[in-house]
Structures are given as structure tokens and as C-alpha cells.
Amino acid sequence: MGIVMERSIPEEVKLLLDKYVNGLQEIGVKEKLVGVYLYGSLALGAFHLETSDVDFVTVTTEQVNEVEKVKIRELHKKLYKHDLGKRMDGMYIPLVDVGKQNHEMSPYLYCSDGKTNEGHWDINSVTWWTLKNQGITVCGKQANELSYAVTWDDVVSTMKYNVEQYWSEKVKRPYLFLSTEWVEFAVVTMGRIIYTLETERIISKDEGLQYMMASSKEWEPLLQDVYRMRQKEGMKPSLSRWRRAEMTKQYLLFGIEECKKRWGR
Template sequence: MAIVTEHSIPKEAKFLLDQYVNELQKIISKEKLIGVYLYGSLALDAFHPETSDIDFVTVMTEQVSEAEKVKIRELHKRLYTHDLGKRMDGMYIPLGDVGKQNHEMSPYLYCSDGKVNEGYWDINSVTWWMIKNCGITILGQKADELPYVVTWDDVVSTMEYNVEQYWSEKVKRPYLFLSTEWVEFAVVTMGRIIYTLEMERIVSKDEGLQYMMKCFKEWEPLLQDVYRVRQKEGMKPSLSRWKRAKMTKQYLLFGIEECKKKCRK
């Protein structure tokens, strides 16, 4: 089975993916392997070789066997020697479970930060919508031909749940935002959700941040600090650590209300 993608993939990622696919085909037979698909920053043409993850889903006719699990773990250990291999996040999903949510599925093999585990990972309507609508087919059956249906309403429901559950809980723990990593994650993720709901398409983190910088000037000091962090400009932050943490909490509370308004439209 040959690599079939017609998309342009950065050479750093393509080198690793070529190695992954070539070795994967030695582990899973062509009769069992349905395809390998990319979503996330690569699918959105927003990949940064220094920071972005390689998000993938490998689909098979059935669950991987115990013998295949051993070999897949060994494969990812070898890939882990590459910098990008440490940022591989993906799942091994049987064809009968494509399009489903975690609570509807049996535990599956997944790779997080280049390390293989078994359980549940990044499966939701956003994942499936991206694969179906903008996913990159690396190998096998085309992504948009996979046998499942996901609607934009499903995506909105997932984002609404994410905002009202996950982020509403995080604002109750403001000490998290004393960490630069948490500040960046919170600011770009909330901006991405707001802009995605506005545009009715999945946008990248960079797009979401640019949108917030353009349209919400009241948050400019925080957004500029996060922008500099993402660009690795090395400039001294304009906000103190404590003021930045406080502003991040306020920003999230603002973002939660913005998302609620957009979800009600």
C-alpha cells in the first residue's frame, strides 16, 4: 500500500511519517489496515516544526492484536529518537468505532507525546469533523470516504461542553496561570474556540490568536505576551507573573460568556 497523500507536508514531518507508515505496514497487514489520517495543525496548514504535534488516527478492520501492540510500542520507541517523534499524538481505532465518542468505545491503543498507552484519548466530534472535512490521507482509503457522519452541530456541542465543563473548572484554579505554559494554552485555546464558532469552521490556534488580537483590544497586553511566547521572541513580558495570571482568569471568564452567546445563535 503506497502513501497516497496529495497534500504538501513539511519535510521534517514527512520524513518521520514516511518512516512510520513504512514500518507500520510491516506490523499490520494490508488486509487489516484501512488507512492513516492526519488532523490538527498539519491538516490546517498551521504546523510549526519546533512546537506542533503530529496528530494522527490509524484505522484498521479490527482492534490491534496483542502481538501487534508489542510491535507498535517498539515502533514508537524508535520514532521517539526523533524530535518530532516525541510529539506524535494518535489513536489506533477499529473501523466499527470510527465516528464514535469515547464513552461508546472499548479502550484502544493511543500514542501521547510519542509514548504508547491503552485507554481513551483525543476522540470527540471535533476530531472526527476535522478528519472527515480537512483530514490528510497518508495511506489507504480517503478520509472523506470513511463510513461515518458528523455534523457542525456535533462540533458546537463538543465545544460548548468543553467550555462549560473543562474551562469553567480551570478558572476555579487560578494558580495554574502562574505557569507560562498554562497561560499560553488557555489563551490560544479559548481564542481558537471563539473564532471557530464565529467562522463555523475549525481554525488553527494561530488564527484564533490573531482574531482575538484584532477584535478584542481590551486584552491586548495578555495577547501580546502570549504572541511573543509563541513566536519565541525572547522579549521580557509586559505583565508581571501575578497580573498575567489574574488577567488570564478574567480572559477565560470573558471567553466562556462569548462562547455561550455564539452557541445560542
């Protein structure tokens, strides 16, 4: 089954999605399909073939049954043999739950880091907003025609919770930022949140980092180090590991206060 999409994506991704949709057809799940959709970096125009995840939401007319779950797990094991298949991250959501939050939903099937599990995963208002407004339809009903409503206030509430709960707790554990992965994750995520609140537009992590590099000279050494991490330039960091960890903590505290100013307007 050939896939025709309204926006251009890398040919390698298209071939993977062809295999995925054909696989769903072969195991009989296609009869339940409402559609397969892409969000994340692909939808935001920031996909890196070597590193980015293929973020998807597969919507079905009803919850997949136990037999179908076994077949879906096997399908992802087959796809995992391919490099891009290892980076397929997504969820199987019944139509009745589209637009809902995790706490409102029964456990669902999701794929992350090459493993298929059942529970709750990457569902929030940012996910639904991106899907509704910028999502790419792989097959089925168009993403913007899915029957659910999500407002910008919902997006802000999600980011507010993320900042005031998740990142405010992480700041209390600064030893985390001795890890290069945690430094990169913290810096690009906070930059993305600040920019999104400023412009009322969901953007990629790369765009958030570029915005911070252009607008905040105070954090330039840290931002430059993170930029090099993401570009895989192999250049020696300008900051020591300990200095970088401390600067990441201070950057997060700065970001938390900046966010509070923006949603307090």
C-alpha cells in the first residue's frame, strides 16, 4: 500500500511508514484504523534523519484487543531491525479517547525505545494541539478533521504544570546535570517552552535553542555547548562538567521565573 502525504518527509521515513501501514493491514488491524498521524519533529519541520524519533499516533475505532496487541508487538519487533524502526515512538488511541488527558483514559498500547508496552505515555494538550494544527496524516481521516477541541489555554496549562512540577523538582537534584544527556534535555526543553509561551506557537527544540542563543547572551557558554552536542560536532566543551552542571541549574531557575512572568500576563 503506497502512502501519499500532503507534506514532504524524508524518503527513508516514507518507506518505514509504508512497511508499518502494510504491516497493520496484514495483521488485520487496518479494519479498525481511523488514521495514522505524525507529530513531533516531523510535523514541526525539524526532523534529523540520524537522530530524531518518528513520533506517531495511530487512532482506532475501538481499543485493540489482546490478539491484536500480540500482533502489533510482533510488527514493531520486525520494524526494530531497521535503524528508523528503533526510533518509532507512538501510541494506539481509540477514537473515543482522542483529545483526552492520560488521567481520563484507560491504559493503551504505546511504543517507546523499541519496546511496546501498555499504560500511559506521551499524551497531553501539546500532543493534541500539534496533531490538530500541524500533524501529518499518513493514512485515513485528516488530522485536522478529528473531532476534538484543544485550546491554547490548555497548552499553557500543560506547560505550566511541566515547569512548576517537573522542572522545579529537577532543580532540587542538580547532580542530574553532571550528565550530558540531562544538560541537553533541560536546556533545549526550557528554551522551547519560553519561546512557545512568547509566540503562542509550538516549535521544535532546535528553534527554541536558536531563540535562546539569539536573545540571551548571559547563557551563551552553556547554549553553545548544547548546540555543539546537538550538532555532533565533536568539539571540546568550553565549560567544565561541574561548571556546566551549576550553570544548567541556574538556567532552569531563570527559565522558571521567565515562564511565570509570561503566564502571569
